[in-house]
Amino acid sequence: MVYLELFWSFMKIGFTSFGGMSMIPLILEEMQSHQWMTAEDLANLVAIAEMTPGPLGVNCATFAGTQTAGVLGGIVAVLGVLMPAFTLTLLVAIFYTRFRKSEVMAEIMSWVRPICIAMILAVILTLGKENYFTDGKSDWIAVGIGVAMLYLIMKRKWTVPKVIGSSAVLGIVLYTLSGLV
C-alpha cells in the first residue's frame, strides 16, 4: 500500500527533524530506500523549494508524494509530515496555554526570549552572507534591493507581500539591465 508507506515515511521524517535543511539527510535516506527519488531529484527539489514559498518539508512531501502516487499521494505525504504539529505540538499547546501566565513560565521565558532573538540574529547573518555575496564578491544589486526594502519596511511600514512582490520585480529589472551592460 503505497499511500500508507508515504504517510509513514514522512511522519518519521517529521518527528525526527526540526525543519529546514536539517531534514535533507533524513529525506534522502527515506527516498532512496523506497526508490522514490534519486539524490539528483532531491537536489533539484531543494532548488525549487527555495524558489517557492513554504517549508521545505512540505514541499518535499508534495513533490515525492505526487510523483510516486499522484495527487492523493501528495496529500497523504503532506499529512504525514504534519503529524508532529497535529499531535505533539497540540499537546504542547494545551500545556503551554494553561501555564503561560504562571510565574515559572515567566521566569523561563525571560531566559528563552533573548535566546530566541540571538538565534534569529544568527540566522540573519548566515542568510546575509549567502544572499549578498557570491564567490567572495559582494553582489551590489542584492545589497541595493536589501537597503531599499529595509527603508520601506522600517520607515514606510510596507507589508511583507508588498515587499516580496516589488523585490521580485526589482530583481528582474536590475539583473536584466546589468546583464545588458
Next chain:
Amino acid sequence: MSSALLEWSQEVVIEIMGEERMKTGLILLAFFFKIGCFTFGGGWSILAQMEQEFVNKKKWITKEELLDLVAVGKSVPGIMITNIGMLFGYQMAGWFGGVCAVIGIVLPSVLILSVITFGYDVVKNNYWCHCALEGIQAAVVPIIGSAALSLGKEVFRSRKGQVICLAVFLLCMITDISNVALVILGVIAAFLGRGVKRHGIS
C-alpha cells in the same frame, strides 16, 4: 447537492465547536493561507508577517507572546512554522483553530508544488524566475531583521536580556549548537536561577 452538504457540515462543526470558534478558525485559515504565500527564506519571515497581522493590526497578541510562540515552536520536532501556527491557533480557538492555521499555512506550498511537479524543468532553468528569486532573497534579510529588532526591543531593555542575547549569539557563531539545545539550556538556567533566588548561595 454540494451546497447542502457544505451547510450540513457547517452545522456539525458549529454543533461540536461552537459558532465563535468556528468563525475564528476560518479567519485563521484565511490569514495563514495569506502568510503561507509569502514565507520565503526558511520560514523565519513568518515572524514579520505575524507581527504585522496579529500584533500591530489585530492586536490579538503582544510582541512578547509572539516571541514566546516562536521559541516554543522552534523547540518542538517538525516544521517550525506549522508548530507556531498550531500553538497560535490553539490559543485563539482550541484544536480546531490550530488545525485550521496549520492547513492554511501549508496549502499555498502544496498547491504551487503540485503544479510545478508537472513542469519543473521549465521553472528550474527559467531566466526570469531566477532573477525574481535573487531579488526576493535580497529582501529576506531586511524582512526578518526588522521583525527581530522590533520584537527584541523589550529584551534589549534589560541588562539580563542583553547579556544572554550576546552570549547565545556568540555561541551560535563559534559552535554549531542546535537551536533546541539552546532553548533547553535556557530552561535549565531559569530553574537554576529560581533555585538560587529561593535558597540563596551566600
